[in-house]
Amino acid sequence: MTVETTPRIARVTVPRRGVRHDLRAVRVVLHREILRFLADRTRIITMTLQPILWLFVLGTGIGALMSGPLGSQGPDFRTFMFPGVISMSVIMTAMFSAGSIVWDREFGFLREMLVAPISRTSILIGKCLGGALVATLQGLVIVALAGLVDVPYSPLLILTLAAEMFLAAFTITAFGVLVAVRIKNMQTFFGVVQMAVMPMLFLSGAVFPLSNLPSWLSVLTSLNPLTYAVDPLRQAVFSHLNLTPAESLMFNPGISWFDWQVPVGVQLGLISAAGLVLLLIAAIRFRRAD
């Protein structure tokens, strides 16, 4: 039997905890997220089809409704929806990735991570980076459809979108992770996600333009963190379109606080700060969990 002939095994020594060791843990958690994403074909397909449906079914439908008052020469409504659909895809993928913590807990794998001699925060950082990367990849699949809705394939635009998607996805994953660290089963998690994310999604400018809203609604939209994730994407796409000032005002109003137009840089800064704060709170909650 093989057992009898086993040679003496070389002993290895587990190093004391340190930054390098924690970084290895971050990397391997991230690596696993990506392997798992790539292994799950069905998820990739549904996550790709869903936004395409939004874009071409909903987009075409609403576009037809709006063509009357706007006249026929305005931009295609699907073009308006394009950045919104990218955001939806990124948001959904990121939330799904965050949910993998709950999945890991349910299927036991989380314990394998929890007993390892590493800081629990590195597990969360790995998850957030993994979720951000996966969501960016998923978003790029939608970006690849740009030509179909008359958005030019400019390398600069694609790079800008990729970077902005990554930032937004990191923050959204961190939010999802914060929700997920104490939740014990997937149904509960998706219940919470639906409750929290759906209204935020609708008030973010991803689905309908935020111009000409009643003032109470525009207060809500400017308090909605997702608005700041969606607007940079829209600004990037619209800067590559040729629109009249009136059309820009209608479809790309930007975000203003009182009368100050919030620049994209500030929005991205807010998103990044939010991501770090959410991650921090999640880490504290995770460390306390039994």
Added chain:
Amino acid sequence: MSNPAIAVQGLTKTYGKTEAVKGVDFQVEPGEIFGFLGPNGAGKSTTINMLCTLARPTAGSATVAGHDIVRERDEVRRNIGLVFQDQTVDGYLTAEMNLRFHAEMYGVPRTATADRIHQVLDIVGLQDRRSHKVETFSGGMKRRLEIARGLLHSPRVLFLDEPTVGLDPQTRAAIWGYINELRRHEDITIFMTTHYMEEAEYCDRIAIIDQGRIVVLDTPETLKASVGKDRVQLHTVDDAKAITLLKERFGIEAAIHEGQVTFAVASGEEFVPRLFADLKVTIRSVNVARPSLDDVFMSYTGSTIRDAEAGSPHDWMRAMVRR
């Protein structure tokens, strides 16, 4: 000579109103295979969870590999390997990737990782499956992979929570083969739980745990010798009558167990001739058994381990309790 591998004092864990572990004390020597034997809900897994730093004790203290389980969690974690009761491998990943993940999480030196993975896969005989996805593995193969993973970082103490539950006899024997082999080759202490009596016999010492308390702790031989009574099982033409007569003539409490009239008596072989002479019921077959760990468990807790799980002790078992 050396410090104990595990030292536990008054370890207690309560979940709300449930007292899962009610103050246990024991020591495990380096190189020992130490077994925790007890029915469902006895507190075995809860004890392991505390020792491996996943659950914080409500009271009491313990050291593992010389480190305190509350104040020196990281040190404890560096020195232990774990095979949990429930499966904890990632089915989406290959066997090798599961092991690589573990090696990275434990900071196994990069130069040693490939060799070490090769070696542990050899030990559990999964070399030819290394690049298969784990979801395609049978339960026994997953278990073996978990054992390989638990060994990957050369832990000084290996915790095995019911490592063989639900496996067929061959796989069980193979897993015991690995465990014995391990002990010969690696400088390792093994803490395991089981509710299979046959398995507890492989341990150097066992602690019988019931309802959160250690009832008795000793070597399997000493425990068996301490019971002193043999178990007699009869097949008769009229079991009910046999039970009544046993009570009347011999003052013995018997009961139907595993389909046979069962009772405990000192020196069973000498009792059997009297039985044939005095029991006015035709006996079809007799079986006398030396005390097993089953009997030990029964003698100390008043029920067999299986009945403790079912929840109702029989009279004949109580009769077996000396005291």
